[in-house]
Amino acid sequence: MERGSAAKAARERTAGSMPSKIFNHKKDEFADKFNVLPFAVSHNLGEHPLFELPRLAELATTLWEMAAGKVVVQEGSADFGNRWDEIPNKALSLIKGIREIEQTDAWVLLKSIQEDPEYRECIDQCLTELSELTSVDLKKEITWMDGYIFIASPGAVTPHHIDHESNFLLQIHGDKSINVCDPYDRSVLFEDEIENYYAGDLSAAKFKPASQEKAYVFPMEPGKGVHIPSKGPHWVRNGGHYSVSFSINFCMRQTDVRSRIYQCNHYLRKLSFEPTPPGQSSMKDLLKLMATSRLSGGRASNKFELLRKNLKRLDRASRVFGKVVGRRVAPSTDKGAVSENEGAGRS
Template sequence: MPVLTEATAQTIVPSEDFPKKFNREAFMFHHKLAENPLFTLPRLMELAKETQRTHKQDLYYDAGKDVAIGARWDEFSPPPPLEDALERIEHNGAWIAIHQAQHDPEYAAIYDQCMSEFSDLSGVDFKKVMRVQDALIFITSPNRVTTYHIDRECNFLLQIHGTKMIHIFDSKDSEVLPQEEIERFWTVDNNAPRYKPELQDHATSYHLEPGNGVHLPVNWPHWLKNDNNISVSLSVNFTWKDSERGNIYRANHYLRRFLKINPRPPFESPLSDGLKNVFMSMTYNPARAANRFMHKLKGDPIRAR
């Protein structure tokens, strides 16, 4: 399969799930990147080393076997040298994440094409709503667990090599993800969501093989485990320009903490949401926050972000 350096044939297989479910619920889809040579281990090793040299902040890696599903990201030991993590990945329990792979023009072409197709399939003009774009590549050792977490990003996860299981929970399930945990996540602690093994049966599980992908809306809890193979995945993701979701959760966190009240969750009351958004936004962009508040009072729909 040729490397995508310009517009080519369709990469994402069309599905009616895109317009119906996008950013509302998780769903599986299919793609045609499994044989692309950019995702072979030697090429990815080059990319990781170049990222470490030129954009060190965009490279994360660790190594450790028997990682617990509910482990916090800040509990891992200091990582080994990058060469060790890469060259011994079959045996050392490594988890490598290369952010912003689109710094490399070849990976940028893939990201741009995927986003263009996702935009067409979902009916959303992403160019108008994206704040931060990220072509994020995961390389993980056999049987390695990716711990339970939620993300700020809207995510399309494409499985390229190897197989693994992903377990996805509904963010609206208050047993799995209480409001307090989401509020802390947006305000003070990226590890705030806590895995509850007794609620594992609330998850929908997908077995990912090369050519499969899953869509993860913002804040949907999930964890993954590789099968007995090295896995390579591409996360095509972005954050929304709209800061409303985070502002409401941050306001609720402070209301709960300092006033000891149980605040109304987001997206239930335009008036409540608007006031919280204005309050949390006014220090850096009061005009934009006030404009959104007025639109809500006029009955405009609240976008689920």
């Protein structure tokens, strides 16, 4: 079948074909663990035609034409301990990379899939159901959201990392194993690693000997999924077939607030203070939030601004503060400002 006609046939099969219920769970079932611990979910999008390769190749072309940063193609081979900047991009025809993913040893990420109305409808339905399951009005609490599709060759690896975003990742085709740690376990995720992440080093969270021991391991197959809470360290290995996963990623008000406290703590640590982690002193948290809101320069309009906008101002302010209190700024270990498209957050 020709490329265009295969995609057209897939579109015809998908028109109005969303299942009446996507998640196989009861109201409030996720309320206790949501955004605290990882947990397994069951869904009805396994092998759904909306995620077949010809349709995804068409979606990728549309997204590429909108903005190059909406499509990322990288080498599939990596180690759990790799930094993002150690994984080379892959020069590959986008269509070939997706349609022949079984052989191309590649890893493809499609971002902003909600730009296509069919995927938008799917995401909207997911968010409506997830609001019921989590007992949180997600459409009100979410400050930024993006729908991703991950397409990966057999055996592809996603290195250990954390994301500011929370997500629900649903396996559509193929199998893989997802390892996720408790974001509050400081034996696998150190306080200064979180601070460095929020200061711009997207690979700051290091894989440790205890990580595998402590990980919750989720075997994925079509119909299974996982919730990864904000900052839950995770890493992934694909099984023996190509994999397609659909992920809804979102920032929430509460985690955005904490990110500003972590940024403050990063600069305090550089001045050789031992900063108090967020949540332990409401007075200290408030002072840090007041300091960062004075430096924020207005409301963020996207995720990049949300997480990075304050950094240069905070750096300058911390140097002034250091002079006032007679503290020297420790030599910088920052990896520099990151761009909006660095750190694919591949899951």
